[in-house]
Amino acid sequence: MNHSTPPVLQQKHKARKRFGQNFLHDHGVINRIIASVYPKSGDHVVEIGPGQGALTGQLLDGAGELDVIELDRDLIPWLKLHFGINRQFRVHEADALTFDFESLKQDERPLRIVGNLPYNISTPLIFHLLSFAGTVRDMHFMLQKEVVERLCATHGDNHYGRLSVMVQYYCRAEYLFQVGSGAFRPAPKVDSAIVRLTPWDELPHPCKDVALLESIVKDAFAMRRKTLRNSLKKHISADELTALDVDPSIRPEHLPLESFVRIADYLVQQRS
Template sequence: MTELYQHRARKRFGQNFLHDAGVIHRILRAIHGRPGERLLEIGPGQGALTEGLLGSGARLDVIELDQDLIPLLRLKFGLNPLFTLHQGDAMKYDLSSIAAGDRLRVVGNLPYNISTPLIFHLLSFADIIADMHFMLQKEVVERLAAVPGNGDWGRLSIMVQYHCRVEHLFNVGPGAFNPPPKVDSAIVRLVPHTERPHVARDPVLLERVVREAFGQRRKTLRNTLKGTLDSAAIEAADVDPGLRPEQLDLAAYVRLANQLASS
């Protein structure tokens, strides 16, 4: 490894660089890129996954925020005609400009400090995304993949599962990274629904109902939603107002949002 590659991970970017060859291979196998596909890697870092993604024969766009990594990435991959580098903040990117009519397959070892808002930003482009594979804090993946009645079931679970099928693929220990994080990580696959199993008339109202319900998750819906839906309206949505927020499934929350939309 040359001196050029001795980039120090930056706390402000939440950088933990993946270096375990076995984990890298397992992630690449899960993604299974193919020629003709359009991949987007968010935060390639030092290019641990980038080389393998390009090796699939797919076209690869990458978005990197850290300006110090740009020369390294250009030197390593810039001559490959399948590689396009964008310097900037993925939270501010209009992904339709990158997709250019293709469906994107999104990949990323996401910094823990921005993972949730970044996922919500990407979900706003769900109609042009084929799937997403992310390395996230294990705790976040467990919340994404949670089921009703589970303590992890909440706003993140419901809103992401409204848009996507969620698969918790496998866990990754701290030793796979440099520097090692203080928490375990996991790989998750998010696949946007081609047809949503439950359709909210107004997704903004769904978000509102879910946010208010879980604002005081130990209280019953009768109390948490009293400023939005009274007990009669909750019952009209075929939901028991005496239940707690974590006891409702996605379909019930969609019914509540649709009840609010019709009121």
Template sequence: MNAPRQKRRPAGKAVEGHVARKRFGQNFLHDERVIAQIVASFAPIPGQSVVEIGPGLAALTKVLLPAVERLQVIELDRDLAARLPNTLAGLGELIIHEGDALKFDFTRIASSETPIRVIGNLPYNISTPLIFHLLSHSELIVDMTFMLQKEVIDRLCAGPGDSAYGRLSVMTQYRCLPEWLFDVPPEAFNPPPKVMSAIIRLTPHAALPHPCRDEKLLGEVVGTAFTMRRKTLRNALGKYPLNALESAGVNLGARPETLSVADYVAITHALLDEPT
């Protein structure tokens, strides 16, 4: 005897005829006051080269496109990308890049001579890797305004000694000035997320305050240190030559979470200058 067939559960909640897909981390912003506040903070100007990541149901895009007159968007969900031309008809020139922002080559649409401004309600499940991907293109970007999980923004903005300070803080602040703008409650979305959100602005430094000669090694040093953030720096970075660490001029008895961006650059340079 065959077992009774179970009813198939929907993939997510239907919003404006579209089923929100959990695998894409879709939570659609609908609060008009929040949308107006985001656009006011972004302060778009006609003629600027603006890219929106994840336009979704176009709640923000509907306000943004007329303000800039020409807008590029990156959308992973093919169903949503197909809806955009009709939804935004007559509001301005819309250029749709269908694909994954994590894999998008921003050199296709920007250069140091024609930099872009970036805005978006980022899916929380890919926000950190996406920020790292964008940081690798920071010389092409004027600024970035994002909706993120508030916990992530706390980490982006944290300073040495803060409990939220970590690898994301150091590597972001190496390239950018982070500015928390305002919080956004769950009820501003449909379906509402289970966490508080916030808006952040990341402005790439015109000139790096603490330029590093080997940014790949810097990232390795920072990542290694914060895998053992509760240990002393001497122990956390134990795989590196002790004499090189001592020559960096930092307190090796301190914990990784107390060191500044400049301290990590100093350690990286000390390792580079260590005789082989």
């Protein structure tokens, strides 16, 4: 059964600023996203913020099973009416920022998460989702283009920061393609992009204390214009950084993930 967005829903439902809603309507972009996700029979797909169902029908058709997380209660009856004929379609009225994605697991299959994420919650939501990385096969998100650039940036890049380091600790991040503002109603003031995040089967740089790593990375980039000697002085001395083969005179955007892990592991060792 091929699904399409119900026209009544498009006319009646007005995008709400408080939910950061911008509804995708460009069929070329929709098809390109579906091709990137490539949902197959047997996949357990989860869609965050299905909105007016632009991606929902094709995700459900491809996988045959779909959980959707939707906060706007006015959209839920329409989603149930349009897609609920399939018993493998389940709607959860919930805030994705606090939702327990582990609760969706029914068997050994990992989750495949897809979403057109509101710009105002994208960063905290990604940090929340990282805590479920062990139960996720991949994540495909539409985000503000600048956020995708930050997710995928490597050290030495101006976009490289806390988000880059912590996401890449858990996942491989791939910038797939850009989406212009005209693909949405209402059109946002910024361009978007699609990113694929794939949790590592084995962490390339496992850390002994991830909470400490997060604290170090956060402090390093809180004052990104300062050198590591100054931004990390409450954690470690300049001489200790030098001993760890880290130049204390550089700024944090020049330090690769593995060096942040080395600093954290050293501090764990010192404390024990």
